[in-house]
Amino acid sequence: MSRQISSPERARQFAVEVVIRLRESGHEALWAGGCVRDELLGRIPADYDVATSARPDEVRRVFGHRRTLAVGAAFGVITVLGPEGAGQIEVATFRTDAAYTDGRHPAGVTFSSAPEDARRRDFTINGLFLDPASGEVHDFVGGRADLAAGVVRAIGVPALRFGEDHLRMLRAVRFAAAFGFALDGDTRSAIERMTHLVTTVSPERIAAELRAMVSRPGRQRALELLAETGLAKEVLPEVAPGAAGTAPGAEEAWAEAARIIAALDEPELPAALAELFERAGPGALRAATARLRLSNREAKLANWLLEAVAALGGADPAGRPWSEVQPWLAQEDGHILADLLRARADCGRGDAAAAAWVTAQVARPRTELDPAPLVTGADLLAAGVASGPAMGAALAEIRALQLDGAITTRAQALARATERQS
Numbered sequence: 001m002s003r004q005i006s007s008p009e010r011a012r013q014f015a016v017e018v019v020i021r022l023r024e025s026g027h028e029a030l031w032a033g034g035c036v037r038d039e040l041l042g043r044i045p046a047d048y049d050v051a052t053s054a055r056p057d058e059v060r061r062v063f064g065h066r067r068t069l070a071v072g073a074a075f076g077v078i079t080v081l082g083p084e085g086a087g088q089i090e091v092a093t094f095r096t097d098a099a100y101t102d103g104r105h106p107a108g109v110t111f112s113s114a115p116e117d118a119r120r121r122d123f124t125i126n127g128l129f130l131d132p133a134s135g136e137v138h139d140f141v142g143g144r145a146d147l148a149a150g151v152v153r154a155i156g157v158p159a160l161r162f163g164e165d166h167l168r169m170l171r172a173v174r175f176a177a178a179f180g181f182a183l184d185g186d187t188r189s190a191i192e193r194m195t196h197l198v199t200t201v202s203p204e205r206i207a208a209e210l211r212a213m214v215s216r217p218g219r220q221r222a223l224e225l226l227a228e229t230g231l232a233k234e235v236l237p238e239v240a241p242g243a244a245g246t247a248p249g250a251e252e253a254w255a256e257a258a259r260i261i262a263a264l265d266e267p268e269l270p271a272a273l274a275e276l277f278e279r280a281g282p283g284a285l286r287a288a289t290a291r292l293r294l295s296n297r298e299a300k301l302a303n304w305l306l307e308a309v310a311a312l313g314g315a316d317p318a319g320r321p322w323s324e325v326q327p328w329l330a331q332e333d334g335h336i337l338a339d340l341l342r343a344r345a346d347c348g349r350g351d352a353a354a355a356a357w358v359t360a361q362v363a364r365p366r367t368e369l370d371p372a373p374l375v376t377g378a379d380l381l382a383a384g385v386a387s388g389p390a391m392g393a394a395l396a397e398i399r400a401l402q403l404d405g406a407i408t409t410r411a412q413a414l415a416r417a418t419e420r421q422s
Helices: 008-024 034-040 056-063 114-119 143-149 158-164 168-179 185-200 203-214 219-229 231-235 250-262 269-276 282-291 296-312 322-329 334-346 352-362 377-382 389-403 410-421
Strands: 029-032 049-052 077-081 088-093 095-097 109-111 128-130 137-139
Touching: 008 029, 008 049, 008 056, 008 088, 029 034, 034 128, 034 143, 056 077, 056 088, 095 114, 114 128, 137 143, 158 168, 158 185, 168 185, 168 203, 168 219, 168 231, 185 219, 185 231, 203 219, 203 269, 219 231, 219 250, 250 269, 250 334, 269 282, 269 296, 269 334, 282 296, 296 322, 296 334, 322 334, 322 352, 322 389, 334 352, 377 389, 377 410, 389 410
Parallel strands: 049 088
Antiparallel strands: 029 049, 029 128, 077 088, 095 109, 128 137
């Protein structure tokens, strides 16, 4: 069981209450990590984490077994369920981590203190603690200075941090882009030396990082940093600048795609991939979506968008028969296609008037955009049309004639079908 945040105010109040309850029970407790970073940046945290001296069993005693989940207890993490709208909070015992044996998770943990807990985290801006009651910030790693300077810096020795958890290299890029920060020099150098290790991360986690990068502000910079550091060659080798086998002009194509993706009003990973893979083609895109283990919906949408842009992004769609363009525009994701064509036009990759026409068509009432067929297969069977390829061809022809206004009634459609039989 999990609970989603629907009220930022309730989520914040619940996060304060969790700290107070733990302290009233005799334990040290502080907000930790990303929520502190966001608080100090003046942003509304997406979620809250609490770090505490209480052991997992003690956390469960404080909040009760019915309101807690022990899924992460082996790593000292208990999830506390909040009231409606407040979401849930991960309460983690201060800890140090044992060696990371799989490039993602420590082999075990040892419960420790707040300073030691801070030093095992990824970046200084994520290693801060905050007392929500007094507003006091506990900074053991120099995170406040890096927040003020706009720097993403690995805690301690960057190569050790990235060696522990290879996903941190992608996270460094995401944080730098999202906040408009610079990568610390040593941190960036370590990423550039260790990019090959990111391929050991599960495809699902890589896809999740890419999804977060391209769907948020700063996505153009994220794509630029992926290329500059060499990470792009590891996660999207089919299209990344400098990757073996990519076509000439890959660097310019990547930069142009980054600008278009930044111009999207409805940024999603499928739209971003469709744009990045325009020159590489559908075969390369299918290989990438399979490797990243995207959901069926995302994979199908990315490939459909690639095909749709090829079909509608060239000649003026308004001047073509409606029966040719309607099947593209009537798809449930037609609005995403319209947004992509508009972004491309804004960046000089298409005609603005044509993109505006597509947007206007997609916005039409559904009954106009995709009217019910005049006849069905059952109607044609009753009229004596044989089932099989002949019926499919008849239905397709009648639908095209209907969309183009050449026939408007069921009787005309049936007459056309019987004409084909003779």
